[in-house]
Amino acid sequence: MAGKTVSLKVLAAHLGLTVSTVSRALNDYADISPVTRDRVRKAADELGYSANQNARRLSIGTPETVCYLMPRQIGANVQPFVAQLLAGLGEALNDRNWDLLVSQAETSVGDMTSIERLVRSGRVAGIVISRPLKNDPRIKLLQQLGCPFVVHGRTANSVDYAWYDVDGEDAFVTAINHLERLGHRRIGFIGAPLQYQFAQERLDGYTRGVAHNGLSQDPDLVQIAEFTDDGGTAAAGVLMDLPNPPTAIVCVSDMMALGALEALHARSLTPGEDVSVIGYDGLYFGKHANPPLTTLAQPQAHAGRRLGDILLSIIDGADPIKFQELQRAHLVQRMTDGPANVDAGQEDVSVREEPQ
């Protein structure tokens, strides 16, 4: 049971049949008698036969494999969502016994050449890409190659391909509305470089929410920084050192929000009391932040599964533009949102509600 790999040929010899008969028996062809079919099945089990996939896929003409293109690290950042996404993707593929390949390139031109090779060499039948740029060249390439794909996120012009995204703009409108109800009139925004579409969307949401509620549109309230916790710290520092600092800050990511909290601590301001902070991502760790971070959570577990299903549908011939799914983020209230404190910037801890 250990030794040599058992091919269709040796299995056939073992049974006194030909390879074609054995193959058809294993693949449930109608012209094989039930008794030989069962006999073949049994022998295959005993000998531990499993069809060579390279041969099989060469023959049937599809690699039965899709590829997830891992996003490069942005900054020194980890990507905690990758594991969950892969789990969901794998689940969708497992139902068909397809394989999941992961690929990553150092550079963005590396991405381009590696996509082209993956497709041209017949290794993958479809590709999932994450976190596209505003105008992402990979999408045009995939379209030119005629390779089925689905995007986790969107680009600026997202009409002619399949994507699954969380509505960042809507989420930020929600956040602004929430803060407005808490009495905030000057709300700061900490953003990421606008080459990423998600960064633009969330800024759009902020802008719309602020305008819609008639809040301050002071351009100084918008701070773009490096997409890391340190970036968040720096941006929050700028905001709080403004002559007229905001009473609340929304951040494009939890990581940046965590950084922002540090800036508040450094100024002896209490998040959620002196200044409200809302992050984005719903990272589990935010629960243990100081204080626990209020955030806009996305249903990550679901994303992988859906991306897989969508991609398989497209490979099966469905029209890509039928798959443009927008999920809503939902507000997870923890401890960093609270009523506006108009004295922010001055120490005023008398309004704390928590006992002890």
Added chain:
Amino acid sequence: MAGKTVSLKVLAAHLGLTVSTVSRALNDYADISPVTRDRVRKAADELGYSANQNARRLSIGTPETVCYLMPRQIGANVQPFVAQLLAGLGEALNDRNWDLLVSQAETSVGDMTSIERLVRSGRVAGIVISRPLKNDPRIKLLQQLGCPFVVHGRTANSVDYAWYDVDGEDAFVTAINHLERLGHRRIGFIGAPLQYQFAQERLDGYTRGVAHNGLSQDPDLVQIAEFTDDGGTAAAGVLMDLPNPPTAIVCVSDMMALGALEALHARSLTPGEDVSVIGYDGLYFGKHANPPLTTLAQPQAHAGRRLGDILLSIIDGADPIKFQELQRAHLVQRMTDGPANVDAGQEDVSVREEPQ
């Protein structure tokens, strides 16, 4: 340039050569004249030819692919290290143009059958598995199958296969020594279920460190709980409600340590002052915990790269038992370790050193 896939045959026809000549030209055979070689190369580029990998690998007899077996979620836990590990693995494989497959199974018997299929169907030339059980059946299976593999972590008996691990036992001795120097005499241990070998190792380190330093060996100081933050909270609760609670706690993971911090807060104890807490993993997020978590960090980025290199060496024929690499964890001091406070359990915030 978009349309049909260009095979060796059409490339040969385009050039007026035979497939065998073209193939040998592309593979640098000596019996092809430099001029035709260059001519072939150029045409291949222009037509965007890329050898079909299923055909190629069938022919050369190796899948040129390795598989990473994703660990199942333990508890409701995320696995932030997976992305980094995959990045390192991919890097090692990229050097040879090999592919990286990821696979995951719901159950542990699912793991067994999926390993067997992956190997028997010739899809992978080697496998990486993470976080083995004390006595992990997957290892025996892989050995029986004759499939090259390397383990990220170790089992109880780890003499006859390749592994890469961080020395959890040594790390916990280090932690205990550190706490002893800070004056702690009663140190609690929050562990995970001992079916995982890493859980046993870290407990062993704790036991050895405590014995070596002549500290309290009260069995009540050892608490095993679910491998989640809530498990950590529960275990820390038990410890602190002891008649004679510890002045410090070491935890088998950062996640459990974060949970432990919650238990301390609930009792109005200040981590790092009233009770010291040391985690394990070096999660980046610990930096933003309340307060920032002191931890034993492991060099995760390195792990993937090494695992990939080791596996490739074994596939090349190297002896697996030559690759048994033990990395050291190092203490990252943040804010949750401090001098022993013998009044722990009673509220005493007068010794805080931090201003404001």
Added chain:
DNA sequence: AAAACTTCCGAAACCGATTTCGGTTGCTTT
């Protein structure tokens, strides 16, 4: 100028499956 080498390329087997097509059996029709 014939023999002996090189140099370079084509023919064909092979990797391990799938799938079409055709040909035996054995059994039912008249």
Added chain:
DNA sequence: AAAGCAACCGAAATCGGTTTCGGAAGTTTT
């Protein structure tokens, strides 16, 4: 009993490459 019809299986082509082997040119040796 001859013809017709299922049911069942084998032969062979095919997928797209790699690799061995042999042979036709062109060059050098005698």
